Amino acid sequence: MLRKLALALSFATVVTAQQTAPASDPPVEKTKKNIKVLTGLPTSQLIPVMAFMSNSLGVTCAHCHTDKWESDEKQAKDVARTMVLMQRDINERHFGGELAVTCNSCHQGHLEPISIPSLDRAGWNQPPAPPKPDLSKMPAAAELVTKYVKAAGSEKPAAFDATATATRANGRTEPTSGPVTFHVSAEGVKIDTDFSYPPDANRGPNTAFLGPLRINEMYKGMQVTGTERVRGHDTYVVEARATEGRAERLFFDKETGLLVRRYRETPTDYGVVPEAYDFEDYRDVAGMKIPYLITWSRADYKVTHKLEKVAPAM
Numbered sequence: 001m002l003r004k005l006a007l008a009l010s011f012a013t014v015v016t017a018q019q020t021a022p023a024s025d026p027p028v029e030k031t032k033k034n035i036k037v038l039t040g041l042p043t044s045q046l047i048p049v050m051a052f053m054s055n056s057l058g059v060t061c062a063h064c065h066t067d068k069w070e071s072d073e074k075q076a077k078d079v080a081r082t083m084v085l086m087q088r089d090i091n092e093r094h095f096g097g098e099l100a101v102t103c104n105s106c107h108q109g110h111l112e113p114i115s116i117p118s119l120d121r122a123g124w125n126q127p128p129a130p131p132k133p134d135l136s137k138m139p140a141a142a143e144l145v146t147k148y149v150k151a152a153g154s155e156k157p158a159a160f161d162a163t164a165t166a167t168r169a170n171g172r173t174e175p176t177s178g179p180v181t182f183h184v185s186a187e188g189v190k191i192d193t194d195f196s197y198p199p200d201a202n203r204g205p206n207t208a209f210l211g212p213l214r215i216n217e218m219y220k221g222m223q224v225t226g227t228e229r230v231r232g233h234d235t236y237v238v239e240a241r242a243t244e245g246r247a248e249r250l251f252f253d254k255e256t257g258l259l260v261r262r263y264r265e266t267p268t269d270y271g272v273v274p275e276a277y278d279f280e281d282y283r284d285v286a287g288m289k290i291p292y293l294i295t296w297s298r299a300d301y302k303v304t305h306k307l308e309k310v311a312p313a314m
């Protein structure tokens with residue numbers, strides 16, 4: 001269901017992005033030094049596309065790149081170019097130009113796709129399908145949101161300031177840490193830091209903090225779709241569409257009602273990039289429950305935010 005939604009969204013992006021790369025988002029060949037096959041891709045999509053490729057192959061950026069991103073020194077980079085052309089050709093020739101086949105269709109996290117099927121997966125050898133969740137026995141999404149807002153104390157969120165240490169790991173230059181200050185108020189979240197977040201992504205922690213505070217404004221069409229175990233918590237899974245259009249999944253702790261994880265998918269012209277925000281170590285602050293550990297994971301990096309001091313704003 002969600003997968004279909006994500007694909008539908010990505011098709012929409014293919015059409016609009018390639019036809020109307022807006023002036024504020026010029027095509028990569030105008031902004032980068034050595035683009036031979038990704039021509040026409042809006043610059044804002046370059047890093048998400050790179051993240052998608054890395055994730056599909058199970059490698060870091062360093063598999064194809066040296067310190068100079070534009071360099072063609074590594075052979076894998078040129079192989080990747082032929083793969084981009086091949087993928088495009090397959091989709092145009094056989095799937096009416098839809099993004100049916102992606103790097104991940106073949107690679108599935110391996111550099112060399114596995115071409116021989118496994119006997120473990122033979123038809124007679126499949127584990128029984130898990131029972132379909134009985135949705136009639138589960139609370140409605142609105143009920144879970146109400147419970148969450150109450151548990152988090154965010155009906156009337158108090159303004160607060162938090163100091164934290166952010167640590168980034170990307171498999172290349174790690175780990176890198178730096179101090180971060182969050183100023184949270186009814187207007188939103190302001191972040192002060194010299195720590196360099198991954199490019200294109202510095203709004204991530206911002207919305208991660210905002211999510212809990214403004215859940216009702218952030219989502220449309222919330223629907224409970226089942227249960228799942230996340231980091232040792234039994235959770236209800238809610239599928240939703242963020243107001244900016246992206247499909248998301250929210251995982252609410254069955255017992256405490258608090259948000260354990262937020263998962264979302266970003267469509268690009270070459271595939272859908274998954275990312276997750278994990279919320280842990282909730283503590284009481286000024287009548288609210290604040291997650292003292294927020295981990296943000298994407299194909300190309302993982303950034304943890306460890307809160308040290310949280311104080312109500314003066």
Ligand code: HEC
Nearest residue numbers: 032033034035036037038050054061064069070080081300
């Ligand atoms: C599987 C190989 C592969 C991986 C992994 C990969 N890239 Fe790339 N990257 C390419 C290719 C191929 C190009 C050139 C595309 C073209 O010619 O149109 C490119 C181009 C770039 C450019 C543009 C450089 C310039 O000025 O021309 C940047 C920046 C970049 N990649 C960043 C990244 C980052 C960041 C990551 C990790 C998240 C990454 N890449 C992972 C293959 C890869």
Ligand code: HEC
Nearest residue numbers: 053076079080083084087101102103105106107111112113
């Ligand atoms: C239709 C299946 C298919 C698709 C789609 C596909 N690949 Fe591949 N790829 C392969 C196969 C098969 C090989 C191994 C070729 C060999 O062993 O010589 C390979 C090899 C590679 C390699 C060389 C591995 C190494 O050791 O460095 C890179 C890099 C690569 N693919 C990148 C990509 C990227 C990036 C995409 C998406 C744009 C992609 N591939 C899409 C089938 C595919």
